[in-house]
Amino acid sequence: MKYILVSGGVISGIGKGIFASSLGVLLKTIGLKVTAIKIDPYMNIDAGTMSPIEHGEVFVLNDGGEVDLDLGNYERFLDVTLTRDNNITTGKIYQQVIQKERKGEYLGKTVQVVPHITDAIQEWIERVAMVSVDHSGEKPDVCIIELGGTVGDIESAPFVEAMRQFQFRVGHANFALAHVSLVPVIGPVGEQKTKPTQTTIRELRALGLSPDLIACRCYKALEPEVRAKISMFCHVGKEQVISVRDVLSTYHVPLLLKEQGVLSFFQKRLGLDTIHISADQLIKSESILKKWTKLTEDHDRLKKSVTIVLVGKYTNLQDSYLSVIKALEHSGLKCERKLTLMWVEASELEHEFEKVNPDKYREAWNVLSSANGILVPGGFGNRGTEGKVAAAKWAREKKVPYLGICLGLQVAVIEFARNVCGLSDANSEEFEPHSKHKIVINMPEVSLTHLGGTMRLGMRSTIFKDDTEKWSITRKLYEVTGFMAVGKQSIEERHRHRYEVNPTYISKLEEKGMHFVGRDEKGERMEIMELKDHPFFVGTQYHPEYLSRPLNPSPPFLGFVMASAGLSLDTIFHE
Incomplete structure (x- = not known):
């Protein structure tokens, strides 16, 4: 050695x-x-x-x-x-x-x-x-x-x-x-x-x-x-x-x-x-x-760009989202698009912030409205949550491609429950423990007294529902990229979370058009969410960025960047 x-x-x-x-x-x-x-x-x-x-x-x-x-x-x-x-x-x-x-x-x-x-x-x-x-x-x-x-x-x-x-x-x-x-x-x-x-x-x-x-x-x-x-x-x-x-x-x-x-x-x-x-x-x-040589040459030759707005809580240090940035870059290379990444501090999108600093509030919304695609990554804590909910609402209503990761999925579900399902006080147990409609709840097996190593961590299986084969864009992405083996309907991705979508509300959400196309082995935990009548509106409870590679980008990120750039699967996988 x-x-x-x-x-x-x-x-x-x-x-x-x-x-x-x-x-x-x-x-x-x-x-x-x-x-x-x-x-x-x-x-x-x-x-x-x-x-x-x-x-x-x-x-x-x-x-x-x-x-x-x-x-x-x-x-x-x-x-x-x-x-x-x-x-x-x-x-x-x-x-x-x-x-x-x-x-x-x-x-x-x-x-x-x-x-x-x-x-x-x-x-x-x-x-x-x-x-x-x-x-x-x-x-x-x-x-x-x-x-x-x-x-x-x-x-x-x-x-x-x-x-x-x-x-x-x-x-x-x-x-x-x-x-x-x-x-x-x-x-x-x-x-x-x-x-x-x-x-x-x-x-x-x-x-x-x-x-x-x-x-x-x-x-x-x-x-x-x-x-x-x-x-x-x-x-x-x-x-x-x-x-x-x-x-x-x-x-x-x-x-x-x-x-x-x-x-x-x-x-x-x-x-x-x-x-x-x-x-x-x-x-x-x-x-x-x-x-590797071709990778660097392709990176330098990129002329067309795609603008992605990341709405987060830790935007002061961009290394907080390093894997997300890299996954976007990998997908941009595959789509032959130069990544233009813009940052919005989630709290600056909230109505309460407008009273404090109206100029910054308008600036944040101007940046958000200029996006080809909106991404809400994972995170913890209450700060900026309502801003993320507002970003998810904008993406859903304006038909702007949206990718929500972990907390990004949860805020999209909360927004949908409030504004489509009519549950106006819907919230997460993490942010509002006394909410009447706890759309997101604490996972029963995790510890609330010890924080280190007590979340749902590491590689876990996600199984696509049988009826998603013909229409789920996420499933198609996993199939064509080879991340899902031929003849299988399950994938393996890495997790890091202690809260999850409340199973008791799933039927009501799906009745109104929010589809949970991927679930855990028991079918109890919601892993992938999609909206049908949208160019690309996807949320994953897992973190797909961790498995993205320069020469083999993560499927959810690839689909997101494709939709943001106005490209189709046939365009990218023409070979």
């Missing part, structure tokens, strides 16, 4: 996840099987209880793991399926060590950060790195480990020490380090400054780790003299200093790294050419590079 550690310096959020994912793509182009591990130094057990505004979206895996958004990048770029163990946190490690101590497994020893915590980290990495992440069932050849945070953080110290030890545990020939650093531009002449990179490399070396590759994040390509300066003062060769400049899209990064010899460098540094690669793997690997 070969290990590549990716660390970062100067600032957080520098793009280590994209670099790690892109490096993984390059390794796959030569036939290697790649897995990835993300280390998050925070004390939380997982990302499930963390605010999206503070940390970005919570990404959900097949096994129900609520993890860091970078695992979403790994899955999308590498087309692999990871588990909750691929995300290591300080909380998980300490929990494991303390449980062992309580059982007496340390034989009376004083439990300390070194060696017990650092050993636990190394053992975790070795165990998870050996787990197959694709359909072959074979062990990976390379494990990319991303160390979150910034070198020098107090929280990262045990993990840095564990990695210092790990390089000797697995041997020099099996361990390499890539460090991502910032090269800022200061002053009116636009001079690229190397001092931050020199400082972070010095700190890294003081902790016992020496970089094999320095990836410099910069606005434009490094000047030759800047590259030479970093090489000299950071004790690496010039070929070991690369520039990861700003590009049109993250899809360009793998090709950018390849152009600078990153793949050939690691082939030589880790002896990757000695790893046996089957003929079948080589054939698959050749197509990966061709498809």
Whole structure:
């Protein structure tokens, strides 16, 4: 097993996840099987209880793991399926060590950060790195480990020490380090400054780790003299200093790294050419590079655009909806449309907000009314709910394509119950516990006292009703994209929710024209909602964005973007 550690310096959020994912793509182009591990130094057990505004979206895996958004990048770029163990946190490690101590497994020893915590980290990495992440069932050849945070953080110290030890545990020939650093531009002449990179490399070396590759994040390509300066003062060769400049899209990064010899460098540094690669793997690997190159070329050539308005609660930090954005991009590429994504804070659509700030209220409604398609994503809490209901009403009445995800489905059902079924005080138990008509209710098996890991999480089945075969657009989308196997009427998607549509109101809603075409295995939980007399009005209780891939977009997102662009299934799948 070969290990590549990716660390970062100067600032957080520098793009280590994209670099790690892109490096993984390059390794796959030569036939290697790649897995990835993300280390998050925070004390939380997982990302499930963390605010999206503070940390970005919570990404959900097949096994129900609520993890860091970078695992979403790994899955999308590498087309692999990871588990909750691929995300290591300080909380998980300490929990494991303390449980062992309580059982007496340390034989009376004083439990300390070194060696017990650092050993636990190394053992975790070795165990998870050996787990197959694709359909072959074979062990990976390379494990990319991303160390979150910034070198020098107090929280990262045990993990840095564990990695210092790990390089000797697995041997020099099996361990390499890539460090991502910032090269800022200061002053009116636009001079690229190397001092931050020199400082972070010095700190890294003081902790016992020496970089094999320095990836410099910069606005434009490094000047030759800047590259030479970093090489000299950071004790690496010039070929070991690369520039990861700003590009049109993250899809360009793998090709950018390849152009600078990153793949050939690691082939030589880790002896990757000695790893046996089957003929079948080589054939698959050749197509990966061709498809990725075409993907970037297609992205750059897009001229026609489609305007999607996202009505959300966490619009101040767009990473809160990262997987949704990516799923829209994937669908836009398939439809040959450039995505123009506009953001509306849901609370600004509410009548009460008009009294506070009438100008912003009008501006929000002007943006909404300009949309080719309206998307309401998942979320929690009461703030902005009525604005989302108003957006769903506008989309339904004005025949604007609408996609509601999780809470987006629930607010569409509430709106329909109020304005079509005549249940004026219809609401969710989450927002109004004393409502006469609780159209959305708390799921009976979830905990209301403990929030972490207590929702309905992970991969679950959705079964299409028998009578939907001829008319359900969602079903047709799953069939033509191959997400639903031939001859089947069930799909598998990832969930993350603790509230659901109240089954006692289904007959009344369906009488008025709202159809729940997909339900769970028992037929009790509503998974997919559609309106017939509408260009595209679909809601899903699950989160289809989690399974979307650049070369294989999610069916609900694809249908939504198609309808927003005025395209038909025959247009997209003409082949």
